[in-house]
Amino acid sequence: MLDEVTVIIPTKNEREGISRVIEEVKGVGIKPNRIIVVDGNSKDGTPELAKELGAKVIQQKGDGKADAVKQGLEEADTKYALVMDGDGTYPAKHIPELLEKARKEECGLVLGVRREGRENIGILNRFGNWILNRIFNFYFGVGLNDILTGMYLIDREKLKGSLFEMKGFSIEAELVSYFTGVGEKVCEVPIEYRSRLGEKKLKVWHGILIGRDIIRLAWRYSPVSFIFFLSSVLLIPGILIGAYVAYYYFLYDINYYVKGIAAITITSSGFIAFLLGILSLYLKRMEIRLKKMIESLSREMRES
Ligand SMILES: Nc1nc2c(ncn2[C@@H]2O[C@H](COP(=O)(O)OP(=O)(O)OP(=O)(O)O)[C@@H](O)[C@H]2O)c(=O)[nH]1
Ligand SMILES: [Mg+2]
Incomplete structure (x- = not known):
């Protein structure tokens, strides 16, 4: 051995x-x-x-x-x-x-x-x-x-x-x-x-x-974790600002236009990054599956 x-x-x-x-x-x-x-x-x-x-x-x-x-x-x-x-x-x-x-x-x-x-x-x-x-x-x-x-x-x-x-x-x-x-x-x-x-x-x-x-x-x-990290850096503040704007709008009828636009922009960028993260995760899994398939195929060819 x-x-x-x-x-x-x-x-x-x-x-x-x-x-x-x-x-x-x-x-x-x-x-x-x-x-x-x-x-x-x-x-x-x-x-x-x-x-x-x-x-x-x-x-x-x-x-x-x-x-x-x-x-x-x-x-x-x-x-x-x-x-x-x-x-x-x-x-x-x-x-x-x-x-x-x-x-x-x-x-x-x-x-x-x-x-x-x-x-x-x-x-x-x-x-x-x-x-x-x-x-x-x-x-x-x-x-x-x-x-x-x-x-x-x-x-x-x-x-x-x-x-x-x-x-x-x-x-x-x-x-x-x-x-x-x-x-x-x-x-x-x-x-x-x-x-x-x-x-x-x-x-x-x-x-x-x-x-x-x-x-x-x-x-x-491992680019996936980077993309998820980026998406959380955007999503969390975006949602918080959005909640703040909504709170004042619905309870006190105050309009924060700039903050509102900022919240929408940041949250949607974060959401896009999140979707990209899911896509790259899927691609990574596919890469691993393909690699394993190629390996077992070449092993079979070597053995036959
Ligand atoms: N060939 C070669 N070996 C190296 C070189 N630098 C370090 N080494 C060897 O690599 C191994 C690891 O280095 P160490 O100094 O033991 O480093 P370490 O194990 O991370 O840390 P300590 O053992 O705590 O000092 C040792 O056997 C070193 O002699 C190098 O430039 N060339
Ligand atoms: Mg050592």
Whole structure:
């Protein structure tokens, strides 16, 4: 079963953690040639160390974690790819659990949700994670718990069509957006998180960039929620002003012409936006249905 997985470890100066990670991954039964370390110009001997331990090491093109993960996903040739940090924070013992979940429930993406050891995340990161998860769930209409986890399993066959437009630490947000947006199942498995070995790369401003990117991704993969948001921004004040005008007209016979026209204009714009929202929801569902149909057709053709 584990032969179906390639483990991808993006690294940048992770000499202190990489041995532990590779040893643990081998320990659960993954063959060394199925461990790909994508190194981003480490100056501390990380790639040499990884090679000594038998892992396949490739030098990343481009820069940032996103480019490294993308390259690893292209390099892998198994159905599943598991991405994990090279800093020793994610225990490899969870790999079989993530794989089993994907196989059983046909998930496109399985997120390792950090449950145990949350104190090792750091208070600022925990707070940032909480906000970013809320923003994501709001715009995508889902209830995920840890979209920015550094340990996740991808069904590579279901990844075709992903655009990989994001940079750096926004890769996780992009992958979750893609799978959610195209209607593939995003599953969750609780995992443990340990304290980091070596120097931290993630800074506060990365969190801000991730927030901006989630909004961009929502517009691309979940425009429906944007349109409904816009329609409520128009409809609510429009109806309130309309009620105000009607109240004075019917009870006191006072005419507010400008407010009346404003109420009609704003409410009808909001109503049109609402109808457009319903239309795009319908189109999105149709896109997902068509995609599923094309997939099953091509599967049938491949099998026959
Ligand atoms: N190849 C490559 N790997 C990177 C780059 N930047 C970060 N990484 C690796 O990506 C993984 C995640 O980075 P981390 O610094 O652990 O960030 P994090 O897990 O979000 O946050 P902390 O672990 O709390 O610091 C680590 O294994 C890093 O070494 C990069 O530019 N290129
Ligand atoms: Mg990390």
